[in-house]
Amino acid sequence: MNNSYIDEPMLEAYVYETSQIIETLEQLMIQSEKVGNFSADAINEIFRFMHTIKGSSAMMMFNEISTLAHKIEDIFYVIRENQGVKYDFSTLVDCILESVDYYKIELIKIRNGETPDGDTASLTDKVNDYLEMLKEDNGLKKTKKEKETKSEKDQKYYIRPSKKEDPAKYYKAKIMFKKDCEMENIRAYTVIHNIVDLVEEVLYKPSDIIDNDQSIDDIRANGFLMAIRSTSSEEDIRKYLEKTVFLESLDFGEAEEDWYKEFEVIYQDQEIHDDIKIPETSKKYIENQKVKKEKEDIKQEVTATTTQSIISVNVDKLDMLMDMVGELVIAEAMVSQNPEVVRLEIESFEKASRQLHKISSELQDMVMAIRMVALSTTFMKMHRIVRDMTRKLSKDVVLDVYGEETEVDKNIIEKIADPLMHIIRNAIDHGIEDGEDRVAKGKSKQGSIILEAKNSGSDVLIIIKDDGKGLDKQKIYEKAYNQGLIYQSIEDLNDKDIYRLILHPGFSMKEQVTEFSGRGVGMDVVAKNIESIGGSVIVDSVLGKGTTIILKIPLTLAIIEGMNIKVGESRFTIPIVSVKESFRPGSREIIRDPDGREMIMVRGLCYPIVKLYEYYGLRTDVKDYENGILIMVEEDDRSCCLLADELLGQQQVVVKSLPNYIKRYKQVKGLGGCTLLGDGSISLILDVGEFELSNVLDK
């Protein structure tokens, strides 16, 4: 960035706004494509979008981006201004979507501080060809681009001398504009337009500043010449002329009447040469602005872009705010639960700390609410995926979206776009059959994918359901068995266990590799991404009927309700959503299997036991079941019981990820992060999913 005036906030504003426009534009394309044409509103909107991108990008010196936008703007200008114009709708949509893709890539470069250097030549050519074709097909070849001003040729800005003698004097002036001031002809026009109060008559050269854009070159080379007849004082006129914007130099002085007459002749000659037909009578300048007919009704329907009082905030700042609120919650607990103060039992302190708690939890809710973003943008992107894929694979698939207004934390939303895209690609590529196959199977020719989001407690469920061929249990099992991923026999596994295998790293059906899916990056990446944000993936399928994949995603990552437990001197926190119950067992319910693993029977079901002190090698006095406590935890219908010394209580905790150096040093299983407790001690958050859970419920 070689321009000192472009700074970080401007760049940010640019990237933010342009991305938004591109996204809206893309959605608009997909929507329009469904209908099969552009509505008048859409045309207007696209025109404005491209106009904005053109202007902003030019300001940022991203010329390629600006030029491309300008071309598309031109196309929509033609379409907007010429009612009933015929145009090739689908090619235009393709062109614009291609441009959208180009913009996306360039924006990523810009965001990363690189120069947007994508080659637009072929794309610009394509758009240009389209524009030319459009004009040609509709006989608009000669239409001037900005034709809305009904060229007011009869408005020549000069005044004829009145017949009788007057004490007017003659002046000549030559204005040179500064370089790069642009549109010199209009600048000259401005000078003439505003000078009329001051003068009786003014002639100027070049005279065709209004109609002829070539006059710019003339003005640049030779300056803008004026012959003025005026009764005003020389000083006044000079002052006026000196105030001209972007004035490089002004040559001004009194002139002879003869010179003026001469100029007049030249002026008239020139006009004849220029072949501008102006009736002699109308040459008399009368500024008649009232004649201007009122513009068409300006009452336009308010488009989708309703203005709201919304400000955009850097996500980093929100993250920081969230962090600080987290610290505040901890600090609040540290104060209000301070053992020494609590012992004093001061009523006023209790009251004050309750008040503090109320405010801090409200604050916390508010911060969470600020970070919540609707899933609609992410879902809308899927329409594009479906569109592109169905075209490439010539399948007929329709995507229905429900619950896109469901809100999820900003950080989470970023993490689910890719997995979602992958699942949908898989569904179209491998799930949904070709048209004929479908008909043969008695299904409708058009495949269907349903994308749905809904709230479920502190989770959001995203459900992707297709009506394709479904998963073949037997095949999956065989593949997994051959790949050495499982050793049980198929009878020992239930459906969900088998379907879960497709999430296993290294598992691949890899029968056919297409452009879109089946290239190694498989469902395991999806599972990993979802798990990294504390979610889980559930796969269900009916062979021949279709597959349903459910992504279970937490509303937020930052603060969870946790159960604090103690093992020896160590503290652990179990997310309360994972805790089913806790109880103190007698040793009689304990069962040992031949390998010495311990299990417990609860209500006729058998649960494996994990002794935390043993698991983490901690020193504690509580090793038996009589004194300790068992906490039954569950994830995805799989459970186990954890043995701890005692429960410390339930509390909201702020999740902090484990420092990287610890992760690098040693991979500790079963840890999801850490947190600070009210007394300032550190507690490790257990990730229940990583323990050896067993599928008790189905057995």
Next chain:
Amino acid sequence: MRLMIVDDASFMRVAIRRMIETKEYEVVCEAEDGQQAIEKFQKYRPDIITMDITMPNLSGIEALKEIKKLSSTVKVIMVSAMGQEALIREAVMHGANSFIVKPFKEDKLIEVLESLKS
């Protein structure tokens, strides 16, 4: 000098604001379309307005006409892009005091503003 920035592109509003604030100009309000511009003009009475032309709801030129009816002293600078010659001409006829063509830099904008001081 009290300024109002009228532009439907938030980027342009940020850009113009950053170019002129810190100088002797104070941006008193911003508007996102012509309709808002008229409303905010009545409320804040700025001395100078930078006015984008292509905007939703009400174009810059229509807003200019209305605002010029409301005040004869307010100075309006049209912010335009290449290819909008005809529109600027129309704006000048309706009383626009000056104009500036995108892309422009700080110095140009300041120069236009300076020229409007009387």
